[in-house]
Amino acid sequence: MASTLFKQVLHTDSRPHPWPLYAELRKEPVSLQDDGTYVVSGYDEVSALLRDPRISSDGGKAAPDSRIGANAPAPGTAPVFLARDNPAHDQLRGMAQRHFGPPARPGFVESLRPMVEELIRDRIDHLTGCTEFDLVSEFSYPIPVRVACHLLGVPPEDADTLGPLGEESVAGPEFLVDPRDPQAAAAKNHAQQELATYFVAHIERLREKPGQDMLSRMIHDDGPGSPMSLPELLGTATMLFVGGHETTVNLITNSMLLLLRNPEQLARLQADPSLADGAIEETLRLEPSVHLRPRVAVDDITLGDHTIPKGSSVILALAAANRDPRRFPDPDTFDITRPDTSHLSFGAGIHFCFGAGLGRLEGQIAVRELTQRLVNPRLSQDPPPYRPMPDLRGPSALRIAVDDVRPA
Ligand code: HEM
Numbered sequence: 001m002a003s004t005l006f007k008q009v010l011h012t013d014s015r016p017h018p019w020p021l022y023a024e025l026r027k028e029p030v031s032l033q034d035d036g037t038y039v040v041s042g043y044d045e046v047s048a049l050l051r052d053p054r055i056s057s058d059g060g061k062a063a064p065d066s067r068i069g070a071n072a073p074a075p076g077t078a079p080v081f082l083a084r085d086n087p088a089h090d091q092l093r094g095m096a097q098r099h100f101g102p103p104a105r106p107g108f109v110e111s112l113r114p115m116v117e118e119l120i121r122d123r124i125d126h127l128t129g130c131t132e133f134d135l136v137s138e139f140s141y142p143i144p145v146r147v148a149c150h151l152l153g154v155p156p157e158d159a160d161t162l163g164p165l166g167e168e169s170v171a172g173p174e175f176l177v178d179p180r181d182p183q184a185a186a187a188k189n190h191a192q193q194e195l196a197t198y199f200v201a202h203i204e205r206l207r208e209k210p211g212q213d214m215l216s217r218m219i220h221d222d223g224p225g226s227p228m229s230l231p232e233l234l235g236t237a238t239m240l241f242v243g244g245h246e247t248t249v250n251l252i253t254n255s256m257l258l259l260l261r262n263p264e265q266l267a268r269l270q271a272d273p274s275l276a277d278g279a280i281e282e283t284l285r286l287e288p289s290v291h292l293r294p295r296v297a298v299d300d301i302t303l304g305d306h307t308i309p310k311g312s313s314v315i316l317a318l319a320a321a322n323r324d325p326r327r328f329p330d331p332d333t334f335d336i337t338r339p340d341t342s343h344l345s346f347g348a349g350i351h352f353c354f355g356a357g358l359g360r361l362e363g364q365i366a367v368r369e370l371t372q373r374l375v376n377p378r379l380s381q382d383p384p385p386y387r388p389m390p391d392l393r394g395p396s397a398l399r400i401a402v403d404d405v406r407p408a
Pocket of ligand 1: 081082093248344352358360
């Protein structure tokens, strides 16, 4: 039964409304699938495993024929810290972190606020005169791609080429692609290769002529553990580029989808823009950008009645955990003033999202400005079409009709 359910979750037909399936799955918070994978869907169980050192993020430790399999990095790219365990994880993450946030660079993310505000103001200005538009292509997608480019010193004119490559490079996540489907794997590898080729040349340019961006600082860093090797720089840069925008696109789109489906919550936010922070946290909980994350058990792990044997592939269903009624009262209700915002949408433990502060900043400004400036916004199509991926789940388009767009 649990196996059939999880297969249904993965099926593209379930993308618009996977929630009843997740609710069924949660009845057995740790469930064994017929291919030997364990799917974990309860809040307490997912939260515990995210922090458990007996669980690995290194796909290379999974059986090669498992759903998770070896996640081979693109040629010339070192395994990224997202897919590494300690001590290598902390060492690599530390080398990137000191150019991004506290303690070495406090206030950096906040210093990006004026740039993000300007980007968002400009994109909404572009909508002036429209009575209907696609939020994803006109707004949710271009904003995070340009922010990620800014972070890495990529010229804004390259954003339109790199953005689609980023999307293709995650289109067939390794734990869902059928390893026997060479076509799916080839498309993904091709996009990864193209991204790597771009970033090798870009890193060389920044070596010669550094800018003020984070990647230039990583290249020229002479702190502990530095310099990063070229494969490490390449892996980190492409991970920051892809991880920095693919998720935030979904956050912005999902926040508007939820607000337009819940007009009384939209009215509260319009009356009090300071509720934008709460609207973003509640969107993250209810419609997370990342639904599923892969892991490997490197020891026997007992959770309640189940022991996950050493060597097993494990899928952590963050999206199911966020709606666990044992944790959140009224879990399916969208409430932008919900007091408990301890969702798992940025993960937890050593892999807690590196860019959570930036993702939140972009989401908060976007939702505040859109709800202040769009006059009488409403959904033209509900449910919207979805991207095929079950893990990075989000609408591929969101058509919104408006009466007018107010000036900034
Ligand atoms: C709404 C926005 C975002 C969401 C929902 C999100 C979600 C996540 C999640 C769930 C993880 C944990 C993965 C795991 O444990 O396997 C993660 C890790 C990570 N995220 Fe984000 N992310 C967002 C924005 C960003 C941004 C803007 C950046 C870059 C600036 C970023 C970079 C990373 C990196 C590098 C990791 C790996 C951290 C590690 O392994 O130590 N993310 N993110």
